[in-house]
Amino acid sequence: MNFDKKIDRRGSDSEKHNNLKEKFGSDDIIPMWVADMDFRSCKSVVKALKNRAQEGLYGYVYNDKSIYESIYKWQEKRYGWNVKKGSVFLANGVVSSIAFAIQAFTKEKDEIIIQTPVYHPFARVIKENGRKVSANSLKLTDERYEIDFKDLEKRAQKAKMLILCNPHNPTGRVFSQDELERIGQICIDNDILIISDEIHSDFVFDGKKHIPIASLSKQISKRTITLNAASKSFNVAGLMTSYVICENKKLEAIYKSYLKRFELCDNNIFGTVALRSAYESCEDWLDELVKYLQDNRDFACEFIKDHIPILDVKKPEATYLLWIDFRKLGLSPTKLEKFLVQKAKLGLNNGIIFGKEGKGFARMNLGTQRETVKEALANLKKAIDGFLAK
Ligand SMILES: Cc1ncc(COP(=O)(O)O)c(C=O)c1O
Missing domain, CATH: 3.90.1150.10 (Aspartate Aminotransferase, domain 1)
Structure with missing residues (x-):
């Protein structure tokens, strides 16, 4: 290339x-x-899309197991996360998935923590859904942005949800295991649901490692919904396809029942083809x-x-x-x-x-x-x- x-x-x-x-x-x-x-x-993504386009068959989608297999393998190989089988489903985008999670798991006026400065649609979807932004400002030191844990602890006492952005857009931070464990513990202590947006996880530099927060422990995973996609990594964002990892069946049922109310359970056929091909052939x-x-x-x-x-x-x-x-x-x-x-x-x-x-x-x-x-x-x-x- x-x-x-x-x-x-x-x-x-x-x-x-x-x-x-x-x-x-x-x-x-x-x-x-x-x-x-x-x-x-x-090239393999382009070829797979061309092949599918040439078939001329673009009906409703029912994914076979291979797409989930490729996601498990990707998470395992790239981040060492052995995702529990049966806990992945496809979605139409990370931001819309955040908005649905806000609706499914919080009420009007509930506080939702974000770590600012942060990807701007986070605050927008919180506000547009009638919830309140609780801004845990990152602290800028001479070297990098750091989490203000004291402030996070205080905010967690009142909030219902944390939208984590890891790796963090726009600061480029990759949170360490220690930082993620502290975040996880604060969320456990205060019964907070974690929505972890990990869409930038493939772009990590200098040999550093991305750690999915849900991979750290069962206790954290139980209260985490992880959102990821091949869309940034393989430049296929226009195909509107992402995926959700939720290892807690109760949370998954609540989330899916919310989606069902709006008949939001279908996927884009080209997004599916691109995701599978990217994860299988483009590492x-x-x-x-x-x-x-x-x-x-x-x-x-x-x-x-x-x-x-x-x-x-x-x-x-x-x-x-x-x-x-x-x-x-x-x-x-x-x-x-x-x-x-x-x-x-x-x-x-x-x-x-x-x-x-x-x-x-x-x-x-x-x-x-x-x-x-x-x-x-x-x-x-x-x-x-x-x-x-x-
Ligand atoms: C942190 C983060 N989350 C989500 C998105 C967008 O994801 P999607 O297009 O799947 O809604 C972006 C795009 O810039 C992003 O930077």
Whole structure:
């Protein structure tokens, strides 16, 4: 796979590339916002999809056991988690699964903990479902973001659910076994349900290991619903397919009965084909990709350190997302976005959408060709040099 090969995604119904004018007020920018990648998926996935498309048979789906087998094998091989057989089912997306879990397991006005700054739809689905956000702010140290356990303990006394993001978007943290055990214990002590979004688990760098929180103990697993997908890892997010792992039959029954009320039990046939093929045939491709993304990360972090020292970045341990601290420029979120679009010609995610802790930050998507990363950072350097020269 040549990850360096540039691909023009305009005209391919890509959210990241369409409507830039509407979103950023300009088409003349490098889009590095929505978290998908500018790479073609693994060849085996493309072939499997082509074969299925050519059959011309796209009726309702009933998955045979092989898809679950491939998920068990993946979890076992990549993360050492021996998932209990019969505890996986497919879904149409991680965020919608979070929303259903909120509905199925909490009541209006219940408090739900998230660890901010965090992937912005978490707060949105909590609020849109009439629940309250309880924000356990991560603490930024000189090295990285850390969990404020004292604050978490306090919040846990009142909350009903924790939505964990591990690996964490946008900070790139991979929580350690010790951190996850402490989170698990707090949730056990306070009878909190854990919804663990592990969608970025395949993008872990520097030989670090992702640990599914439910794999730590039976006690934790009993109160955890894990959400994952092949969608980020193999760049097939448009197929709207994810999966749920729930080793507690009681929780599974409650969750599924909620889905049934809305007839939400069907899967997308192409999503199923892509997931199976990715997990069965594309592990080498993924390993190559992770190396490429790690090099992108290293390049970007070094560049910022050497050439734009007024900015700060903590090297992400995972994800292809770079969380950049622009606070020394002293710009409000609106002015920062305007500066990035108009002066640096970049479409990034404004940090403020991830929570108040994101004020003065922006998230840059490095899931793209190295040349694009270089071009984007050169633009950024030029814009900031101009800003500082004023
Ligand atoms: C942490 C996290 N969860 C979930 C999603 C989206 O998942 P889905 O498209 O399956 O809803 C993203 C996408 O950026 C993400 O970063």
